[in-house]
Amino acid sequence: MGDMTTGLPFSVDKYDAPLPARGDARPTKNPNARRHWLMPVLVLLLGGFVFTARAQTPPANFNPQPSVLNHQPAVTAAAGAAEEEVLDYDEPESVITVPEKPGWVETFPVMVRLMIGVTIVMIIPSLSRRCHLPPVVGLIIAGILLGPHVIGMVRHTGPIIAPFAELGRLLLLFFVGLEIDLALFNRAKWRTTFFGLATFLIPLGFGVALGLGFGYSLVASVLIGSLLASHTLLGYPVVEHYGLANRQPVIVTVGATIFTDTLSLTLLTVCVSIHHTGFDGGQLLLQLGEIMIYLAIVLFGLNRLVRWFFARFQPEVEMQMLVLLFIVGTAGLLAEVIHMESIVGAFMAGLAVNQVLRGTAAQKNLEVMGKTLFLPAFFLTIGLAINLPEVGRSLMGHPGFVCLMTAGLLAAKFLAARLMGAVFRYPRNDWLVMWSLSTPQVAATIAAALVAYRAVNAAGQRLIGQEVLSSVLVMVLVTAVAGPILTEIYSKRIVAEETAPEKKP
Numbered sequence: 001m002g003d004m005t006t007g008l009p010f011s012v013d014k015y016d017a018p019l020p021a022r023g024d025a026r027p028t029k030n031p032n033a034r035r036h037w038l039m040p041v042l043v044l045l046l047g048g049f050v051f052t053a054r055a056q057t058p059p060a061n062f063n064p065q066p067s068v069l070n071h072q073p074a075v076t077a078a079a080g081a082a083e084e085e086v087l088d089y090d091e092p093e094s095v096i097t098v099p100e101k102p103g104w105v106e107t108f109p110v111m112v113r114l115m116i117g118v119t120i121v122m123i124i125p126s127l128s129r130r131c132h133l134p135p136v137v138g139l140i141i142a143g144i145l146l147g148p149h150v151i152g153m154v155r156h157t158g159p160i161i162a163p164f165a166e167l168g169r170l171l172l173l174f175f176v177g178l179e180i181d182l183a184l185f186n187r188a189k190w191r192t193t194f195f196g197l198a199t200f201l202i203p204l205g206f207g208v209a210l211g212l213g214f215g216y217s218l219v220a221s222v223l224i225g226s227l228l229a230s231h232t233l234l235g236y237p238v239v240e241h242y243g244l245a246n247r248q249p250v251i252v253t254v255g256a257t258i259f260t261d262t263l264s265l266t267l268l269t270v271c272v273s274i275h276h277t278g279f280d281g282g283q284l285l286l287q288l289g290e291i292m293i294y295l296a297i298v299l300f301g302l303n304r305l306v307r308w309f310f311a312r313f314q315p316e317v318e319m320q321m322l323v324l325l326f327i328v329g330t331a332g333l334l335a336e337v338i339h340m341e342s343i344v345g346a347f348m349a350g351l352a353v354n355q356v357l358r359g360t361a362a363q364k365n366l367e368v369m370g371k372t373l374f375l376p377a378f379f380l381t382i383g384l385a386i387n388l389p390e391v392g393r394s395l396m397g398h399p400g401f402v403c404l405m406t407a408g409l410l411a412a413k414f415l416a417a418r419l420m421g422a423v424f425r426y427p428r429n430d431w432l433v434m435w436s437l438s439t440p441q442v443a444a445t446i447a448a449a450l451v452a453y454r455a456v457n458a459a460g461q462r463l464i465g466q467e468v469l470s471s472v473l474v475m476v477l478v479t480a481v482a483g484p485i486l487t488e489i490y491s492k493r494i495v496a497e498e499t500a501p502e503k504k505p
Contacts, residue, residue: 143383
C-alpha cells in the first residue's frame, strides 16, 4: 500500500533487516574459499575479454546507430524528414537526425527547472488518484500534454530529465528482480517458460499474418510480429501497491518479460541482418553465445562478487546504494554491448543480488529515491515522446493497419493469458492481471521499431514503412494508458475477494 507518512506516489515497503554493523564480528574465513572463487573469476575475465572485443568490433550486419541512414544514398531527404515527424522517442541506441526545438522551460535556471519537475511529480500522482487513475497513467498523460507537440514545455531529451528517465527505466526492472521471492520464482520456472513462450509466439504469429496480409515480405512480417511479442511492466507499481508482487501469476509474468524481450531483440538482429546481406547463421550463433556468456557473468559472477564485497568490507549504507547503482549501470551497459535491451540486464542484476541485498536498508533507501524521482521521470518521458498530432494523422491515413495492429496485440496477449489460466487453473482475475501486465508496449518495442525503420538495404528499401512506425506509436499510446488502468481494476478485485471473508461476522 502507499506510504502514508512520506506521501510518495508509489508504495515503499518497510524493511528492518540492515546489514551487520561495521563493528560486528566478521565471519570465519573458509580455507577453501579461494578454490570456490576460481570459477567466478575466470568467468568474469573471459567475459571481460569477450565484451571488450565485441564493443571494439561491432557486427557488420547489424547497426542500430543512425549512421545506417547516413551511409545509404538511396534514402532521400524527404524520408529523413518523415522519420522526424513519425516518432520523437530517442532510445540510447537511436539518435534523432534533426535535433528537437528546446522547450521553453529549458531556458530557465537549473534550480527553477528542478523545482518545476519536483512540483509535477508531487501533484500529478495525487490528481490521478482523485480521478481514479493509476499514477503511472497520470504521469504519461501529463507528459503528452507538457511535451513539445502540445504545450511545448520540455523535450524528453532534455538535459536534466533524460538521464533521470534512463536510470528510472533501468531501476524499474532492477527493483522487480530485487523484490522477487526466489523460492517462488524457482517453483514457478516451468510456468514462467510456458507463459513466456505463449505470450511471445501467439502475438508473433498474428504479426506475421498481419504483415503478409498487407503485402510485406516474410522478413518484414516476422519483424512486425516481434514488435507485438515484447512488453514492458508498466503496471508493476500498481500490483506492488496492492501487495500482489509475490503472487505467483505476477512472478510468472515478470519472468515471461525476460523471454519476450530477449527473443524479440534476437529476432530483430536476425531480421536486420537478413535485410542487409541475407541470412548469416554464424552471426545468429554468435549472438546466442554472447547471451549465454552474459547470463553466466551476471547471474553467477556478479552474485558471488557482490556477496564477497559486502562480507569482506561491510560498507556503510551510503556506499551500498552507490554499489547498487553501479551494478545496475554496468549490467545495462554490458547488455547493450551485445545488442540486448538494457532493461533485461537490469532485471538480471536484480536477480543476481537478490539474496544478498533483499530486505536491507540499502534497498529501502534506493527504492525511496528511485520511486520518488527516477521512475516518475521515466513515465513522464514516455508521454513527452509521443507525437499526438502524428497519432491522429496515422489513424486517418492508415486506419485499417493501425486498428488491426493494436486490436490484434490486445487479443493475442489476452489469448495467451487465457490459455495460461486454463492450463494452470488460475482464477479469472489472476490471469486478467497477467494480461494487463503483459500488454503495455514501450521501451523494447520503440527501440526495435526505430532500428527496423532505419535499416536500409542496398536497393534503398527500408525494412518497415512509415505506416508500421506510425501504428507502433498508436499502439504504445493505447497500451501504455490502458495497461496500468486494467491492472488496477483487476488488482482491486483480487484484494476485495481475499478480504471479503474477513469482513463477515
